[in-house]
Amino acid sequence: MHSLLQRQLRKKLPEHLAKDAQLQDFLAAVERSYENYDEKLSMIQRATTISSEELFEANRELTKEAARQQKILESLEDAIASLNVHFGDEEQSLGLRKTEFDAEKLAKHISHLAIEIAQITEEKTLLLNDVEAQNESLNNYVQMVSHDLKSPIRNVSALLSWVLDTDKENLSQESIGNIELASKNLIKMDNLINGILTHATIGKNMESKSNVDVNALLRELESNISIPENVSLRYKRNFPTIYIEKNLLEKVFTYLIENAIAATEHRDRGLVQIDFLDNDAYYEFAIADNGIGIPEKHQSSIFEMFKKLDNDDNSAGVGLALAQKIVRLYEGEIAVESKEDKGTTFSFTLKK
Numbered sequence: 001m002h003s004l005l006q007r008q009l010r011k012k013l014p015e016h017l018a019k020d021a022q023l024q025d026f027l028a029a030v031e032r033s034y035e036n037y038d039e040k041l042s043m044i045q046r047a048t049t050i051s052s053e054e055l056f057e058a059n060r061e062l063t064k065e066a067a068r069q070q071k072i073l074e075s076l077e078d079a080i081a082s083l084n085v086h087f088g089d090e091e092q093s094l095g096l097r098k099t100e101f102d103a104e105k106l107a108k109h110i111s112h113l114a115i116e117i118a119q120i121t122e123e124k125t126l127l128l129n130d131v132e133a134q135n136e137s138l139n140n141y142v143q144m145v146s147h148d149l150k151s152p153i154r155n156v157s158a159l160l161s162w163v164l165d166t167d168k169e170n171l172s173q174e175s176i177g178n179i180e181l182a183s184k185n186l187i188k189m190d191n192l193i194n195g196i197l198t199h200a201t202i203g204k205n206m207e208s209k210s211n212v213d214v215n216a217l218l219r220e221l222e223s224n225i226s227i228p229e230n231v232s233l234r235y236k237r238n239f240p241t242i243y244i245e246k247n248l249l250e251k252v253f254t255y256l257i258e259n260a261i262a263a264t265e266h267r268d269r270g271l272v273q274i275d276f277l278d279n280d281a282y283y284e285f286a287i288a289d290n291g292i293g294i295p296e297k298h299q300s301s302i303f304e305m306f307k308k309l310d311n312d313d314n315s316a317g318v319g320l321a322l323a324q325k326i327v328r329l330y331e332g333e334i335a336v337e338s339k340e341d342k343g344t345t346f347s348f349t350l351k352k
Contacts, residue, residue: 076110149193157186192318202248202325212246214239218274221253231261231270239276240283242350248326249350255319256287256346263291263344281352282332288345294338302336323348 160183168176215237222233242249257272264270267290277284294302303324327334331351338344 150190153186153190153193157183157190160186198251198318198322202322202329209243209245211241212244212249213241214249214276217246217250218253221250221257225254225257225261227261228265228270230268231264231272233257233261233272233274235274236276240278242283244330244350248329252323252326252348253285253287255323256348259319259346260287260289260291260344263293264289267291279349282349283352284347284349286345286347288343290343293340293342294336294344295340296338299336299338303334 160179164171164176164179171179218235218239227233253274257274260272261270264272271290273288275286275288277286303320324334327348327350332349334346334348336344336346
């Protein structure tokens with residue numbers, strides 16, 4: 001009870017009432033009610049303070065969430081604008097950049113685009129399955145034709161060799177020359193069939209990957225490839241070890257090195273040089289020569305099947321096309337730089 005109220009009661013109450021037991025109980029009850037009121041008031045004040053703090057914190061979180069939602073909406077706007085460009089959508093009047101944002105219209109538009117994407121994905125899957133089936137049929141056909149052609153070619157080649165060995169003394173020089181020419185053309189045809197078959201099956205039956213020391217691989221190739229005495233093959237010993245199908249990497253180096261040797265063998269001092277550059281995401285190799293070079297008009301088509309710049313009987317015109325296909329299997333690129341009578345550099349990358 002307030003102290004001023006207590007003094008007033010003591011002053012105004014008659015003496016006989018001030019000592020009355022029932023009145024004292026009544027005043028005590030009033031005193032307790034004041035105590036409960038003060039306590040409840042204090043609790044309300046504390047609760048009000050806590051609620052204010054919580055409301056402030058909640059308001060701050062709501063502000064952050066509103067900013068996050070705004071960023072999401074802006075991202076959706078950008079995504080839909082991009083999709084509209086790709087799909088040629090005629091609904092360009094959505095007003096997505098207006099201050100008043102129509103969430104319902106946006107949701108409907110997203111649903112419409114999602115249906116279009118699903119349809120396109122389904123069509124793409126059907127097309128891919130169809131292409132895969134056609135490739136399988138084509139590969140089977142190539143293998144069958146290759147097998148059917150190789151047998152008679154080898155039989156004819158063996159027969160010509162037998163005729164030349166047994167009747168050479170009875171044949172004129174012209175006949176001997178014709179037989180040798182026919183044998184060379186049979187070799188060329190056999191190489192062509194092998195090249196076509198290899199190109200058709202590369203990537204289908206890939207061997208298991210292994211760690212390949214490129215330094216050791218180049219030493220093996222140097223001992224296996226026929227290199228004329230007037231041609232030098234040079235390379236440093238700084239090549240990496242790559243996790244790759246060894247036979248495919250060997251094919252790429254073989255095609256490019258043999259191509260460089262063929263371009264330099266007419267030189268008094270032919271030079272083939274192999275270099276390496278280590279990039280962040282790719283291994284990069286270069287095979288350079290000081291040979292005859294490639295005319296600019298042919299450089300754009302040099303990687304096409306059956307393209308070749310000479311009449312080498314052992315060349316099928318598929319080596320560079322095979323090298324390109326292998327490099328692309330490893331998400332790399334192959335390129336050529338060349339000047340006539342100055343030399344050529346083939347470079348290729350392999351993704352790490």
